[in-house]
Amino acid sequence: MEGINDINNNPSLTADQLIAGYQDFIAQAHAAGVRIIGGTMLPYSLLNSTQAGIRTAVNNCIRTSGALDAVVDFAAVMRDPNNPAQMLPAYDSGDHLHANEAGMQAMANAVDLSVLR
Numbered sequence: 001m002e003g004i005n006d007i008n009n010n011p012s013l014t015a016d017q018l019i020a021g022y023q024d025f026i027a028q029a030h031a032a033g034v035r036i037i038g039g040t041m042l043p044y045s046l047l048n049s050t051q052a053g054i055r056t057a058v059n060n061c062i063r064t065s066g067a068l069d070a071v072v073d074f075a076a077v078m079r080d081p082n083n084p085a086q087m088l089p090a091y092d093s094g095d096h097l098h099a100n101e102a103g104m105q106a107m108a109n110a111v112d113l114s115v116l117r
Helices: 004-009 015-031 049-064 074-078 101-110
Strands: 037-039 070-072 083-087
Touching: 004 049, 015 049, 074 101
Parallel strands: 037 070
Antiparallel strands: none
8 A cells, every 4th residue: 555655746656667666565575475465545636637547557556466465455445436536535534645533444344354364
């Protein structure tokens, strides 16, 4: 669940660069014999269209690449079904990026504990 700050703070960052960073991290973890569980980045309505596209592309890679040992789709849990680019208001801490207590609980509930064994 890393990357949203990188997207938000680095205007020259591309989805391919961020994905390459993930791939490197995953390879290092696997080389060390460590399983790695990925989480998709949460919706953040203050991203511009380019940034939102990067988040979407990276989240799609997280979901479908098969490189991770397990994936928790936090974006699906936290998004507003009426506006998928934003967090469900009931889960928003107020800054449109970080979850409140209810959102944290929803994210915790989304983790299949069997993948932690």
